[in-house]
Amino acid sequence: xxxxxxxxxxxxxxxxxxxxxxxxxxxxxxxxxxxxxxxxxxxxxxxxxxxxxxxxxxxxxxxxxxxxxxxxxxxxxxxxxxxxxxxxxxxxxxxxxxxxxxxxxxxxxxxxxxxxxxxxxxxxxxxxx
Amino acid sequence: xxxxxxxxxxxxxxxxxxxxxxxxxxxxxxxxxxxxxxxxxxxxxxxxxxxxxxxxxxxxxxxxxxxxxxxxxxxxxxxxxxxxxxxxxxxxxxxxxxxxxxxxxxxxxxxxxxxxxxxxxxxxxxxxxxxxxxxxxxxxxxxxxxxxxxxxxxxxxxxxxxxxxxxxxxxxxxxxxxxxxxxxxxxxxxxxxxxxxxxxxxxxxxxxxxxxxxxxxxxxxxxxxxxxxxxxxxxxxxxxxxxxxxxxxxxxxxxxxxxxxxxxxxxxxxxxxxxxxxxxxxxxxxxxxxxxxxxxxxxxxxxxxxxxxxxxxxxxxxxxxxxxxxxxxxxxxxxxxxxxxxxxxxxxxxxxxxxxxxxxxxxxxxxxxxxxxxxxxxxxxxxxxxxxxxxx
Numbered sequence: 330x331x332x333x334x335x336x337x338x339x340x341x342x343x344x345x346x347x348x349x350x351x352x353x354x355x356x357x358x359x360x361x362x363x364x365x366x367x368x369x370x371x372x373x374x375x376x377x378x379x380x381x382x383x384x385x386x387x388x389x390x391x392x393x394x395x396x397x398x399x400x401x402x403x404x405x406x407x408x409x410x411x412x413x414x415x416x417x418x419x420x421x422x423x424x425x426x427x428x429x430x431x432x433x434x435x436x437x438x439x440x441x442x443x444x445x446x447x448x449x450x451x452x453x454x455x456x457x458x
Numbered sequence: 459x460x461x462x463x464x465x466x467x468x469x470x471x472x473x474x475x476x477x478x479x480x481x482x483x484x485x486x487x488x489x490x491x492x493x494x495x496x497x498x499x500x501x502x503x504x505x506x507x508x509x510x511x512x513x514x515x516x517x518x519x520x521x522x523x524x525x526x527x528x529x530x531x532x533x534x535x536x537x538x539x540x541x542x543x544x545x546x547x548x549x550x551x552x553x554x555x556x557x558x559x560x561x562x563x564x565x566x567x568x569x570x571x572x573x574x575x576x577x578x579x580x581x582x583x584x585x586x587x588x589x590x591x592x593x594x595x596x597x598x599x600x601x602x603x604x605x606x607x608x609x610x611x612x613x614x615x616x617x618x619x620x621x622x623x624x625x626x627x628x629x630x631x632x633x634x635x636x637x638x639x640x641x642x643x644x645x646x647x648x649x650x651x652x653x654x655x656x657x658x659x660x661x662x663x664x665x666x667x668x669x670x671x672x673x674x675x676x677x678x679x680x681x682x683x684x685x686x687x688x689x690x691x692x693x694x695x696x697x698x699x700x701x702x703x704x705x706x707x708x709x710x711x712x713x714x715x716x717x718x719x720x721x722x723x724x725x726x727x728x729x730x731x732x733x734x735x736x737x738x739x740x741x742x743x744x745x746x747x748x749x750x751x752x753x754x755x756x757x758x759x760x761x762x763x764x765x766x767x768x769x770x771x772x773x774x775x776x777x778x779x780x781x782x783x784x785x786x787x788x789x790x791x792x793x794x795x796x797x798x799x800x801x802x803x804x805x806x807x808x809x810x811x812x813x814x815x816x817x818x819x820x821x822x823x824x825x826x827x828x829x830x831x832x833x834x835x836x837x838x839x840x841x842x843x844x845x846x847x848x849x850x
Contacts, residue, residue: 341777349774349777355845356845357841357844357845369847375812376771376808376809376812377771378846378847378848379847396845396846396847397845397846397847398769398771398846398847398849399771399774400771400773400774401777404774
C-alpha cells in the first residue's frame, strides 16, 4: 500500500520566508542620506506602515529602500517591491501588477490591506517622478 | 537576518502544549505495543476488564492530584470539551430554575464560546470585566448575582497572562448563594495545588497536555457525578455515566494518569523552578529599554510571562525569534489576526496588543536557553524598532 506523503504546511510560504529573512533593501533610521523621493503610507486598522525611499536618475528609480512596521507579509512585500521598482520609470510603475503578490505570497484575504498600502506607496512615488 | 534552524528549537510555549514526559511516553507505548493491551475498556471479556483496570488506575492517579472523589471524574477529549459539557450541560439542566449565568471577559474561547452559544438559546449572560491587574473584583461578582443565577464560570490561571484568580473566594461566594461554580483549570491543575475536598468547586476542567501528558485527552471533575446533574452533549453509549459516550482511548488515559501522578510528586519542585526561571528571565529582560510586563506581577503564575515591546509588530517578532517557539495570544486563536480580547480587557490598545508576545516555560527550560532567548529577543526588538518609520 502506498502511503500519502506528508505535505509541508506553513502559515507563510517559501516566498514570504525568503523575502522576510533576506531583507536586503531594508533601511534603518541611521542610513537615509542622499534620498531623492519618498512616500509613506499606513493602514489605520492594522497599524501597518510602509515608507518607500527611492533615488532617481534619468527619471527612473535607480535604487529603492524601505522602512516598515507590520506583519511578515508586509515585510516580505516591501522587500519584493524594492527589487521590482528599481530601473522603472513613472509609466512602467503604472503597469505594475501588485495584486499578483496576493498569489505569490499566499496573502490571506483578510490581509488584503497590505496590497492597498503597496499600491498607495507606488502611486505616491510615481506622482513625484 | 539569519534563517532559523528548524531542527534546533528552543521551546518557550509550554502554555500551548507541554512536551510529553519520557515516563508518560513509555506508558503510552506499552499500551500500544504489547499484543494483549488493546482491549476496549467497555468490553466484558478479559482484555476489556484489564483495560478498564488501567482506566481505573489512571482515574485514581488523577483524583489524587486534585484530591477529588474517584467517581467524580469524567474523561473527555480535552479541557475544551470539559468546558462545553460543564457550561452547556449544567445550564440546560437547571434552566427551569433560572437562565442567568456569569462569567468573565478574560476567559479562554473554550469558555466564552459556549456562553455565546447559550446566549443564542435565550440565556442571559453577565460578563464581568477584570480590574486593571486582571483580577475579578469580588464585590462586582456579588452585585451581579441574581435570584435566577445558576452558574458562575471563572478560569483559574489565565493562559495568556498567567494571572491567577482567587478561586477559593469565588467558590465560597457561589456556595453561599447556592450557585454552581465552574472553573477552567487547564493551566493550573497539576501546577498549583488544588484540594477539592476543601474547595467548594462544582465543576473543574482539566487538560492532559498542559501537564506533560498526551494531547487529545482531558477530564471534567463533576461533584457528585453519579447524580447526573448535567444534560449530556452527545449520545451513543453509557461510558462515563452516560455523560460522555464513546470508546475510552486507553493509551491516552493511561498517559494522562501517569502525567497526573508525576505532576503531583513534582508540583513543589516545578513551581519553584517556574519562579526561579521567571525571576531570571525578567531580570535579564531589564537590559532592553521600554519592555512592559502585561498584567499583574503579584498574582501571576510564574510559568507564563506576557511582554510587550512598543514599536514592534509581534507577528514579525515571532518569526524573527525562530527557532525560539513563543506565542502571540492564545494558541487556539492565534491565526485569525484578531487582537487578544484578554489583553484588551487589561486596557491595552490594538497596537500594544500587537506588540505583545507570551513566553511560557516548561520543566525542561534552562537558564542557558533563557540567555539565548533574551539575546535573540533583544536583537529582534532593536532591529524591528530600527527599521520602523515611526519608532525613534
